[in-house]
Amino acid sequence: MKISVIGCGYLGAVHAASMAEMGHDVVGIDVDEAKIAQLAAGTAPFFEPGLPEILRAGLASGRLRFSTDFADAASADVHFVAVGTPQVAGGDAADMRYVDAAFSSLLAHAKTGDLLVGKSTVPVGTAARLADLVASTVPGATLVWNPEFLREGFAVQDTIQPDRLVYGVPEGAAGEHAARVLDKVYASAVSEGTPVIVADYATAELVKVSANAFLATKISFINAMAEIAEVTGADVTKLADAIGHDARIGRRFLNAGVGFGGGCLPKDIRAFSARARELGKGEAIAFLDEVDKINLRRRTRVVQLASEAVGGDLAGKRIAMLGLAFKPHSDDVRDSPALDVSMKLADAGADVVATDPQAIERARMLAPHLTYESSIEETLRGADVVVLLTEWPEFVGLDPVAVGSLVAGKRVIDGRNSLDPAAWREAGWEYRGLGR
Numbered sequence: 278m279k280i281s282v283i284g285c286g287y288l289g290a291v292h293a294a295s296m297a298e299m300g301h302d303v304v305g306i307d308v309d310e311a312k313i314a315q316l317a318a319g320t321a322p323f324f325e326p327g328l329p330e331i332l333r334a335g336l337a338s339g340r341l342r343f344s345t346d347f348a349d350a351a352s353a354d355v356h357f358v359a360v361g362t363p364q365v366a367g368g369d370a371a372d373m374r375y376v377d378a379a380f381s382s383l384l385a386h387a388k389t390g391d392l393l394v395g396k397s398t399v400p401v402g403t404a405a406r407l408a409d410l411v412a413s414t415v416p417g418a419t420l421v422w423n424p425e426f427l428r429e430g431f432a433v434q435d436t437i438q439p440d441r442l443v444y445g446v447p448e449g450a451a452g453e454h455a456a457r458v459l460d461k462v463y464a465s466a467v468s469e470g471t472p473v474i475v476a477d478y479a480t481a482e483l484v485k486v487s488a489n490a491f492l493a494t495k496i497s498f499i500n501a502m503a504e505i506a507e508v509t510g511a512d513v514t515k516l517a518d519a520i521g522h523d524a525r526i527g528r529r530f531l532n533a534g535v536g537f538g539g540g541c542l543p544k545d546i547r548a549f550s551a552r553a554r555e556l557g558k559g560e561a562i563a564f565l566d567e568v569d570k571i572n573l574r575r576r577t578r579v580v581q582l583a584s585e586a587v588g589g590d591l592a593g594k595r596i597a598m599l600g601l602a603f604k605p606h607s608d609d610v611r612d613s614p615a616l617d618v619s620m621k622l623a624d625a626g627a628d629v630v631a632t633d634p635q636a637i638e639r640a641r642m643l644a645p646h647l648t649y650e651s652s653i654e655e656t657l658r659g660a661d662v663v664v665l666l667t668e669w670p671e672f673v674g675l676d677p678v679a680v681g682s683l684v685a686g687k688r689v690i691d692g693r694n695s696l697d698p699a700a701w702r703e704a705g706w707e708y709r710g711l712g713r
């Protein structure tokens with residue numbers, strides 16, 4: 278099939294390359310010329326395991342190309358829109374400027390019979406609004422909302438073998454036809470039994486934000502238990518193991534620590550709350566405000582633990598930060614707890630030296646005042662406190678005895694509860710976890 282993908286960021290670039298991998302003829306379009314030049318040259322503009330390989334294979338096969346010209350979308354019959362919906366400056370709502378601009382540029386080249394497929398995460402009601410625009414601009418074209426559930430770090434696998442597919446379609450024959458076309462787009466997954474949920478627009482939009490709201494709530498739930506564990510001497514990781522054995526609860530997404538960040542969960546729960554308030558139903562999901570507050574309190578708690586570790590005054594203390602990305606296997610530092618805590622420690626006067634296997638360059642753009650070090654050993658050398666905030670395997674696997682010979686003070690804060698406290702204590706370290 279002939280496909281265009283509008284917006285080639287973390288979602289769109291993976292989607293475009295994966296569509297080509299699945300056998301389609303794909304053009305990826307973005308307004309960012311540098312990004313398109315990189316993609317066209319076969320270089321992934323961000324770190325995502327597996328992306329370079331399918332990108333190069335797609336370009337070599339001739340089935341994948343990239344452009345900044347929307348006219349190149351004209352030959353496609355199915356158009357995915359995957360542009361950003363960040364938080365508006367100074368508010369909680371989603372900034373819809375990019376979605377609106379992308380649809381307006383795309384509609385200038387779309388034709389009767391085309392399928393316009395929204396993938397961006399949007400406030401409920403967006404698809405109905407855009408469907409009116411599509412109907413009045415290109416009669417006979419159909420709008421579908423097909424939210425995306427991929428996780429960064431597993432984005433290629435999640436795109437090619439998704440847990441489920443959700444199609445938000447209009448009522449009637451146009452909707453039925455649209456669902457059949459999307460089944461063909463995703464034929465490789467559908468034929469292997471991937472569940473397909475066909476719904477109205479509002480349900481499809483809400484599936485996406487409620488899934489992220491649930492995941493965020495699960496994390497803040499366990500982090501709230503961590504707060505209680507901290508004042509009672511309980512161990513939240515054992516608590517999570519124990520409640521997680523109940524299949525109704527499940528152990529996944531119950532890792533207590535410095536909390537959630539990234540380009541999705543934080544902004545998505547805030548945008549959902551803002552939209553609920555607009556709909557006069559703010560109280561229905563007011564608990565998400567608490568979920569957000571619990572999450573942000575964990576970052577402050579790490580700063581407090583670091584301060585306690587050095588006797589109350591962080592000024593001039595050397596802090597080795599292990600991790601900058603919002604989670605391992607990603608270079609994304611959008612709303613990263615690790616970067617946020619690093620900045621808070623630097624604000625308190627600490628001499629912060631941070632390392633990350635992939636995220637240093639992106640962190641430097643947001644926080645040029647911090648000191649970055651590519652070598653783990655050099656990061657650790659002379660540190661008064663070691664703080665682990667992104668559980669990359671190379672950090673989790675560090676030998677506490679070897680690290681002990683590099684630092685000035687054997688004090689470690691395990692912001693992801695991913696180290697073995699007994700092993701670190703045995704090697705002479707003061708170990709502090711979150712909720713254990």
Ligand SMILES: NC(=O)c1ccc[n+]([C@@H]2O[C@H](COP(=O)([O-])OP(=O)(O)OC[C@H]3O[C@@H](n4cnc5c(N)ncnc54)[C@H](O)[C@@H]3O)[C@@H](O)[C@H]2O)c1
Nearest residue numbers: 284285286287288307308309360361362375378379397398
């Ligand atoms: N990153 C993820 O893991 C993920 C997963 C599921 C859903 N989403 C959702 O997907 C959307 C995109 O997220 P992202 O992380 O890829 O963002 P991103 O910032 O990495 O990428 C967005 C891209 O859109 C481009 N763009 C902006 N305006 C444009 C326009 N008018 N025309 C063409 N391109 C334009 C930007 O240049 C950028 O390359 C968001 O709504 C996000 O919530 C993201």
Ligand SMILES: O=c1ccn([C@@H]2O[C@H](COP(=O)(O)OP(=O)(O)O[C@H]3O[C@H](CO)[C@@H](O)[C@H](O)[C@H]3O)[C@@H](O)[C@H]2O)c(=O)[nH]1
Nearest residue numbers: 425426427428429496530531532536537538539541603604
């Ligand atoms: O038990 C856990 C699990 C995760 N996290 C943190 O939660 C954040 C988000 O993690 P994850 O959900 O794995 O990353 P994303 O790539 O942001 O993916 C989420 O956001 C995407 C964008 O909407 C969705 O598509 C995905 O389904 C959804 O998982 C990260 O900071 C993690 O460190 C925890 O603190 N504890």
